[in-house]
Amino acid sequence: MSRNAYNTFAVAGASGSIGQAIARELLARGTNVTALSRTTLKDTVEGLEVRTVDYSDKTSLVEALRGVDVLVSTLSGGGYATQPALADAAKEAGVKLFAPSEFGMVTENTTYGLLGAKAQLHKYLESIGLPYVRLYTGMWSDVIFTPFFGYDLANRRVKLAGDGSASQSYTSEFDAAYYFAYILTHLPAERLAWSSFRLEGDRLTNLEAVRALEDFVGANFEIEWEDTEALKKKCEDEGLLNTIPENLRILWAEGYGTVGKNDNDLVPGWKPLTVAEALREYYTV
Ligand SMILES: NC(=O)c1ccc[n+]([C@@H]2O[C@H](COP(=O)([O-])OP(=O)(O)OC[C@H]3O[C@@H](n4cnc5c(N)ncnc54)[C@H](OP(=O)(O)O)[C@@H]3O)[C@@H](O)[C@H]2O)c1
Structure with missing residues (x-):
């Protein structure tokens, strides 16, 4: 090389x-x-x-x-x-x-x-x-857990489409x-x-990510379950650039969230943060 x-x-x-x-x-x-x-x-x-x-x-x-x-x-x-x-x-x-x-x-x-x-x-x-x-x-573990994307840590509320079982990669x-x-x-x-x-620092289902948030905050979260078809209609009506968080939640629900087989080992000694580590490093309760 x-x-x-x-x-x-x-x-x-x-x-x-x-x-x-x-x-x-x-x-x-x-x-x-x-x-x-x-x-x-x-x-x-x-x-x-x-x-x-x-x-x-x-x-x-x-x-x-x-x-x-x-x-x-x-x-x-x-x-x-x-x-x-x-x-x-x-x-x-x-x-x-x-x-x-x-x-x-x-x-x-x-x-x-x-x-x-x-x-x-x-x-x-x-x-x-x-x-x-x-x-x-995958998703930025240091950026994504914010109200804009549907994760409201302060009020312990999360928006999720689908049934929460699809996996996401996070880095x-x-x-x-x-x-x-x-x-x-x-x-x-x-x-x-x-x-x-x-590449990915972690891979969690949507529900596992909510559990990680709950562990970090030390409280249970309320999940607002969203209907994927209704979200799709909103994206169509309002245009992609105005509905990026909704578009992401559809894609997460529909199984597009993981990177597949990762290439993490191409970089020697690369030890990316897990979601739990990123929460501790970048977020405050
Ligand atoms: N994995 C994730 O969770 C995640 C989250 C967010 C974003 N992303 C992806 O990361 C990439 C960059 O996003 P970001 O959030 O880092 O971007 P950002 O902070 O919004 O910055 C992008 C830069 O692009 C330039 N820009 C913005 N609108 C423009 C326009 N209309 N025409 C030309 N230049 C424009 C601006 O630079 P100047 O003003 O200096 O020209 C701006 O600082 C995107 O592909 C996005 O999808 C991934």
């Missing part, structure tokens, strides 16, 4: 949550990292070069990406739709590898909701011949960023290209 197949990275959306974590980990490995941002970023990670771009202006993107080996997209929300244009610019600038904004459930060969929207980009990258590398992490953002930076700088180019990597 060769070290440092790649040394020059760009992170689109490095002002965001996982983007900042990945940029930090790549810099810690001594690589060159450029942040692409729509704004002039202030207070960024030390050593990060910032290039302000307009995602609708191909020339600005190509200029920003010249000399970059690997482009990691961590765009969210309306940013998903800009990724084909970003990929075109990357191809023209000579970028060798594109990591689409995945960082969640397995999306390949899916058509429904958020996963289907992400999967469309794979076909596009294949059509323009720009190799992708996809990182599937903390820091662990995922560490893993990704490691493989991007250690695996040979041919192992990274057109590949998916699956």
Whole structure:
């Protein structure tokens, strides 16, 4: 295995949550990292070069990406739709590898909701011949247990669709960023290209996750059971970008939550946090 197949990275959306974590980990490995941002970023990670771009202006993107080996997209929300244009610019600038904004459930060969929207980009990258590398992490154990996603720790309430028996993979953002930076700088180019990597710090059913929350808080939770069909209708009526938590709860209920056979052992000594450990590390009661 060769070290440092790649040394020059760009992170689109490095002002965001996982983007900042990945940029930090790549810099810690001594690589060159450029942040692409729509704004002039202030207070960024030390050593990060910032290039302000307009995602609708191909020339600005190509200029920003010249000399970059690997482009990691961590765009969210309306940013998903800009990724084909970003990929075109990357191809023209000579970028060798594109990591689409995945960082969640397995999306390949899916058509429904958020996963289907992400999967469309794979076909596009294949059509323009720009190799992708996809990182599937399950849910962020340090982010997901919040009211926005249906986990209200303060009021001991949880929203769940299905019957609670489906399993989810969970990984903390820091662990995922560490893993990704490691493989991007250690695996040979041919192992990274057109590949998916699956990692998880823990795997629990939805009900086991509720039990973990109860253990952490020291109190029982009330579960509000949601009807999957009613949630699907809400997503259709209100649009995907306005119903991401509902969309996730449908996908969790329908068994899309695990990463499958994981590739955890590719990173020597990698000991990601379990859900119980992440709760203790990142949440307060
Ligand atoms: N596994 C999980 O539990 C989990 C949870 C949340 C998110 N995710 C995934 O992680 C990825 C990144 O999400 P995140 O929460 O880290 O993102 P985030 O914190 O919202 O940051 C994403 C960045 O993308 C840029 N951006 C946002 N909207 C944009 C637009 N309309 N056009 C262009 N750029 C835009 C912004 O950067 P600038 O303002 O600097 O341009 C923003 O800081 C997504 O694929 C998301 O699905 C996974």
